[in-house]
Each structure stands twice: as C-alpha cells, then as structure tokens.
Amino acid sequence: MQSFLILIKREFWEHKNTFYPYVIVGLLVLVMLAIFMGGEKATVTVNTGDTANERSVGFLELLELSAVSFGNMSVAESQDKLRFAYIVIAANFAFMLSFVMFFYLLDCLYRDRKDRSILFWKSLPVSDWLTVGIKLFTGLVCVPVVYFLFIVVTQFIFLLGASLAALSYDVSVWSSLWQPSTVVFGIWADIWFYYTVLLLWQLPLYSWVIFVSAFARSVPFVWVIGVPFAVVTTESVFGGNATSSWIWHHVVPQIGKMNLTGVGDIVDRIASLDFLITLVVSGILVSGAVWFRSKADEM
C-alpha cells in the first residue's frame, strides 16, 4: 500500500507542470467570476422595479447590479442562474482536464526514456505492469479527482465572492445564494456519471495514447495523431468509413445520443458487441505498452 501511494506521488512530482497549469487556472477563476457576476455583456438591462433602462457599466458597478438583481429573483430563477454558473465552471475545468489527461498519458512512458532516468526507475523492484498500471490509474482516476476538487473549490470561491458582493446590499445571502446552491450536488453527481460513461467509451483513445508513449522513440505527438489520421485517410481512399467512424465515436462519444438515463442503460450498452471490441482493443494496446516498457532503454 505504501509503495502504491509513493508510486502515485512520484507521478505528481514528475508531472506537476502538466497537471497544474497554475496561471491558466487562476485566470480561469477570475474570468468566471467576472463573466457571471457581470453578465455576458458590458451592456445590461437593469430592472430596479419602477423603471427599466439599458446602459454601459464598469466591472465594479456590474458586481453591484447583479447582486441587486439576485435579490429580486425567485428561488427557481436563482437556481437556474446558479446552476448555469456552476456548470460553466465545471465545463471549463473538464475541458482543460481532457488536454491534461491526453498530454500526461502521452508523456508518462516517454519522458524518463528521453532523460535517461529510466535506468534508475528500472533498477528498482517495480514491475512493468505496475508501472503502466499506476500511470493509467493516475491519469484516468487521480488527476480527474484533483480536477473535481478544483471545480468544487472554484464553485465555493464563486459562492463566497457572490455572497461578499451581496453583503453590501439589502439582499438575503442565505435565501438568494446559499439555499439555491444545493443544485450543485446534482451537478457533482452528473459530473461523475458522465465522466465514468465517457471514460468507458474513450478507453481505446487513452490506451492508444499510453501505447504511443511507451513505443515512440521520438515525436510521440506526431505518432499519436498521425497513425489514426493515416488509417482514416487510407480508408476514405477506398471509400470506406467503418474504422473512421469507430475511431471518431471513441474520441468524441455521442453520449447525448445514447439516451442514458440511468445505470440500467449503461449496463445495456456495456453488454454490447461494440463495447466488447472496445475492451479488447484497449487491452491489446495496454499490453503493448507494457511490452514496450519492458524492452525500453535510454534513448
């Protein structure tokens, strides 16, 4: 168990620049706050009850105005607006996460061969299966958990910011912001539900990426994009599209079209031939990554 933890820690030490692009996260948070607190446009319609007027306002003034407008909303309206804000925050981190996962998995079995430290790692009693397994687990589970925590913290910061802004006005912080914020629990559940479904369908994609990471002797990015591109192009020359659409389906799964409303639907999907192929392809690619890792040497 101790060795399991230290192996994951090592991934976070080595790849911390991949995992936390701090500046981007910081900017994102600021932009989030500014956009939502101010509305999407710098020109807003202010309804003060008696008269409606439209004018351009500065950022600080926007903060005031949205705080006031929150005070006038019904609970359902506040919930809608807050849900939108929380989802936008989550979506932004999810978008970043997809890149982080991709580049981490592409780098994880490549970097130590490049910097020769592979001779050190391989001089320790850690099997190649465990090495590859830990890297997959880190990329597909640990990093998403960290990003989920980013989402939660940012949502909380957002709520605190909005509350502070509202404090200066005659608005009930509890009933207009904190109470309707319970919508966030549903969003968290959705995040993990869709992440799990997405992950299952994208397994061949991530397995392919880690395979390239173990196999490429140079330019892994070119390999990871180039090979599927060559397959798709070759196939289209011969007028086919079966492989291409299979690949596309597992890069960008059409989760919306799957009509997944519960666990039962997922079980149905998992019991399909398509999913069996998914598992077999992923299994072959991951075994390939382990095999290349066992042969790997400094470059």
Add this chain to the structure above:
Amino acid sequence: MTVVSARDLNKRFGSTHAMHNVSFEIEPGSIVGLIGPNGAGKTTTLKAILGLTDFEGSLAVLGRDPRRGRHEIMKRVCFIADVGVLPRWMKVSDAVNYVEGVHDRFNRDKALALLAETDISLNQRVKQLSKGMVTQLHLALVMSIDVDLLVLDEPTLGLDILYRKSFYELLLNDYFDKSTSIIISTHQVEEIESLLTHLLFINQGEIVLDSAIDALSDTYTEVLVGPDHLEQAMSLNPIHSRDVIGKKSLIFTDVSKASLQGLGEVSTPSVTDLFVALLSRE
C-alpha cells in the same frame, strides 16, 4: 549459490557483436572488474544481467532469468549507471522517500547518515547538484539497500579524482562484506585494480580473460630481460613486450617461473600491463 551464471550470451547490433559467446560466473563475496575498451560490450553485458536488454543464451542471476521478472531480481540487485541517470526534477528527500517506499530492504537512517557526510541537502533538487554529488547521492541510496549484488557501470565516469577516490573508498570500507558481490565495469583499469578479487577482460564482445586475481601469478609472468638474454627469452614466445629503459619487459603465459628465473627479474604483471598485453594481441 552462484550469483551470476552466464553461458554463451550473444547479442548483435547490426553487424557488430556486442556479446559473442560470453560465459562467466560470479561467486558470492567477489568484486569483479569487467574491463574493456569503449564499445567492448561492457554495458551490454551488465544490462543483460539487469534484465534491461534482450540477448540469446542462458543467464541466471540469483537463480532467475532476468528476461523474466526483472523486478524480482531488482529486490536483490542494485545498479548504478554512469553519472546522471537520477531524474533531474527530483528532490533529494523525495528520492529517499521513493526508494524507501518501493524497496523493502532500504534502511532510511543509513541513507540519511551517509548523506549527512556530504554537502548534499535534503531539499535540493538533483539538477542543482554537481555530477559528483549526484553520484554520491546515488551511492548513498544504493549503499542503504541490503542486496546480494551491486552492479556499477562506469560509476565514476566524468568525476574528478577526489570524488573517484572517495567513491571507491566508501564502497570498499563501508559497504563491501563477504555476503555481497560487486561487479564494476570500467575502461580505467588502474583506478580499481587494487579492489578486485576477480578479472573479466572483454574486447569486441568476447571475454579474453576470466581469472581470479590470486590465480594470475599461476598463469602470467612478467620478466624484465636485459639485452644479453633477450634472444633466449623471445624464443619462449612472450605474449607481449615493451621497452623499459634499456631492457624489455616481457609477459609470458603458461611458462613455468623456474624456467624464466635465469632470464631476469621475475614478477606477476599488473592488471594494467596484462590488459594492454591481452588486448593488443587481439
């Protein structure tokens, strides 16, 4: 149990033989020098022992085939490659934590005590250390692991003389005991010749000498011959000769010491001279 038993190892890179019918054995408690010029196949042989490269032939390291279960072998074997293979981003304290986490036989207190004797501080990163300090760090980690075989591949390459000297002193005085074996590869013979109990010379992928240091005097004899006995001495087919101020130093193999006694000053050749003799004969 024999620590390493290699029989007919072969490996080719294109048309060159990195190992050509390499066979040898390493017994417990020996310090073996694997000595050869650059590109002779030293690193390939060591990598084969460590399960880091493929090859043909039969090889048992502590009873296991390193091609399968490298990680099992690494529980009982440690390895230091030439300088610079510790990951540059790693903090010294993290390196200690990591090795402690993955190695059952690691003694943390010992590692910290060894590091305390150096100028390395725990919160430095490897990239901030000099070459010599990186080697010190690696040696401190490795010396704190209780293993049966230590493999050193040109461990002092690129280090200055002070680091080289203290490296081998530390290794011999604080580490080596009769239950551990060490195999050291180098092309700088003179540096390690006094430590070794056993010699393996390798050239162009072939073992050209496999002998205990103690047994060298049975086989090899060096005679310093003056001009008057030179013709007689040359008729005994020395494997090597070199000029030494007005005399010749000749090295003989399998010629009895008694028959050489009358020709000049008889001694056992140094490892360095033997290395030159055997390799220039090729």
